[in-house]
Structure formats: C-alpha cells, structure tokens
Amino acid sequence: MSETREQFLDAAEALFADKGFYGVSIANIADELGLTKQALLHHFTSKEKLYGEVLKRISDHFDQLVDEARASAAEPADQLKRFLLSLCARPPGDTAGTRLLMRELLDNKRRADTAGTWYLKPFLEALTDMVKAVPGWERASPAEALALGYQLLGAITYFAVSGPTLKGIYGASDYEALAEAFPDQLQYVIDAALTSPRSR
C-alpha cells in the first residue's frame, strides 16, 4: 500500500468526519498533503470511491474491536461490556470514525441506491449475538436483542459525537467532568439493563 495513499485516507477520514461528504472538496483533502486534487484522483479515480475506502477502513476497525472484546473475556456479559466500554474509552480525538459513521447513518439513503453495501451489517449482527449470549437473554427475540444493543450503542455514539457541542455549552472543565463520569455511568446502565429481571 502506497505511503501517499494512506495519507490521503487519513486526511479524508478527518475532514469527512468534520464537515461531511458534501462539505469537503477533493481539493481540500489534497491541500492537506500539499498536493493537487489530481494527485488524489490518480489514486482514487473519484471522490465517491475515496469515501467508500474510508468507510471500509472504519468498519474493519470496528470489527476488530468486536474480536478483541470477544477474546478478552469468557463471560458473554463481560464481552459485551468490554466492547461497549472500549468504544467510549478511545483516546480523545479518535472520534473521527464514530462521527463519520454517524454521518453515513444520516446520509446513506442517498448512497444506498448507488453503493448498495451495508458496512454496519456484520457489526450489528455481532452485537446482536453478543446480547443473545448473555444469561437471561437467550430467549429474547432478535428484535429485542438488537433493540437493547442498539440502545447501548446509541448512548455511546451520541455522546462521542456531541463533544464539541457539550464543550461549547458547558465549558471545557465541566465537559471534562462529564466525560469522566460518563463511562462509570454507562457501566451502571449496562449492568442494570443486563441483570434486572426481564418483564415479559
């Protein structure tokens, strides 16, 4: 894999996450490396294909996080917990992938017709399996298991995406306190959701 190619992908991921597909021009991305947009097109033939490769890289990374969580614990509940916490305990500033996936979630009604690939599908299936493996959840319907997984995933993703806004509203120091309280509070909610007796 070419060095320049990789740098293009890095720059594109950061810029697409910040401003969205329409908000960034291929010239903007090329400027980041001090090159012209035609250098970019030489490596990726079109803006749409570059975007696709960025998405692929992110979804691969998510799959890898799932694998790591699965290998790190024996108990299904622990696996799920570790995975979810690994999502929000990422090094600060590493929210680009999460933010970009959120944008994709909002935009892909447009892209679905053309691209036709659902990058999140294997990831969501793994999430559902993890929930259904938790004691007390074996007999939940796929819809119920996915609903719970999606709610926990949403809680994390929504917060990860809100960084700049929350910092703007509450100030940097209050946000710091919130970011610190968040994982503990999340762990508490996960435990409560997984261990409370199901009402059905």
Place this chain on the structure above:
Amino acid sequence: MSETREQFLDAAEALFADKGFYGVSIANIADELGLTKQALLHHFTSKEKLYGEVLKRISDHFDQLVDEARASAAEPADQLKRFLLSLCARPPGDTAGTRLLMRELLDNKRRADTAGTWYLKPFLEALTDMVKAVPGWERASPAEALALGYQLLGAITYFAVSGPTLKGIYGASDYEALAEAFPDQLQYVIDAALTSPRSR
C-alpha cells in the same frame, strides 16, 4: 406569519434533515414550492439565516415536549419516562427534527464560531433537572445526572436517525418488528437504570 414563509421552513427542515446544510441548495428548497431561489432570499436574506430559523423552530418544539411531559405526570420518574417515550413514539416520518439536530451536533463546531447560540442548552438543562428530581438521584452530581440523561437521549436519537439504514440492512418487515420492540425495550432500560440501587 406569512403562508409562503411557513412552507419554506417546512421544506427546508425536510431537505436539511435529509441531505444536510451543504447537501441542499436554496434553489432545491425553492423548487419544492415551485418558486425561484430569489423568492426564498426575499423572505430569509441568506441560506444561513433560513437554517437558523429552522433550528429555532425545532428546539422550540422540543421544549414544548418537555413542558407537556412535566404537566402530564406528578412523579418525576414518570415525567422523565413520558418525555423520553414521547420522543420515540412520534408519528413515523416525523424524525426530520431529530435528524437535523443530530446533523447540527456534528456540524456546529463550524457554526459555533459564527452563530454562537446553543439551541440545545435549555433543553439539556431541563433533562438534567428531571433526572435529579427522581427519588434516589437527588444527590447525584450534575455530571452524573446529565450523563444518564444523555445516554437515554442518545439511545432514542440514534435509533430515530437510523431508520433508513436499518430498513436497508434488515428489510422493511424486520425493521417493523424492531421499531415495535424498541419502545418496550427502552422502557425496560429506563426502569432498570432509574430504580436499580446506585453503586457509590
């Protein structure tokens, strides 16, 4: 308030929610009413101002939902629950506001410098107050209360935003089952999070 003005706001809300600020041109919006973009500029002087008015209308609607939930129940826990459920029990297709706010969350690092207004602030403060009013949560720190509120809010918002993608991945009928299971599952998580003994 002019009739045409209102129609412009409706069309703009729907289109901005679908494609984002950069993804929609003022000509697109005007086309929706069979008018030219200069008719739009006559009412709103600039694209940025139109966008601001759309945001304002949505945040007003959210504030109204909070008020309704507060008036509809005596118990703080019930108020919170009713409010959160009213968010996800909206008539289908009414997710435009939610989706647009999600986009704003992603974009307003850019807009914050210019606009300077935090439409979500009063709404988040109301949310925090509701959590802190729940028995057992009075002594939680603001950060802890907000963290919980934000997690529940995120669970709902994330799902509301994912409609098209989930429909694409699982098909319309499976998605229907998921959308039906979601509120019950959410209620279960809310109850679990609010009533379980806090661990501190």
Place this chain on the structure above:
DNA sequence: CTGTATACTTACCGATCGGTAAGGTGTCAA
C-alpha cells in the same frame, strides 16, 4: 389617480465544484 410596500421574476456575477485531457518527471526493466 398616485405612491408605496409586498411578493415575486429574469438576468447575471464570481467562486467553486468534480472530473477530463494532456504532458512532465523519475525509476526500473529489457
């Protein structure tokens, strides 16, 4: 009949968009 304001129109502007065409430069194999 005569302003004056509202609600729109057509015409046009410079800037920027994604993408094509063609050419230059370096490296490396035959």
Place this chain on the structure above:
DNA sequence: TTGACACCTTACCGATCGGTAAGTATACAG
C-alpha cells in the same frame, strides 16, 4: 537507448453554488 509504468503537474471544462441588481405584478392606502 528505449519503452513502460507510477506519480504528479498545469490547463481546462460544464455545472452549480450563494448572492446582487433590477425589474414586474398585485394590492391597498392617500
């Protein structure tokens, strides 16, 4: 020495962007 390929450039294209300028049509007050 000669191709062939990878990598990158300048030059250019038609389309579209947000916004300005200058009207036109209607209604209504004096």
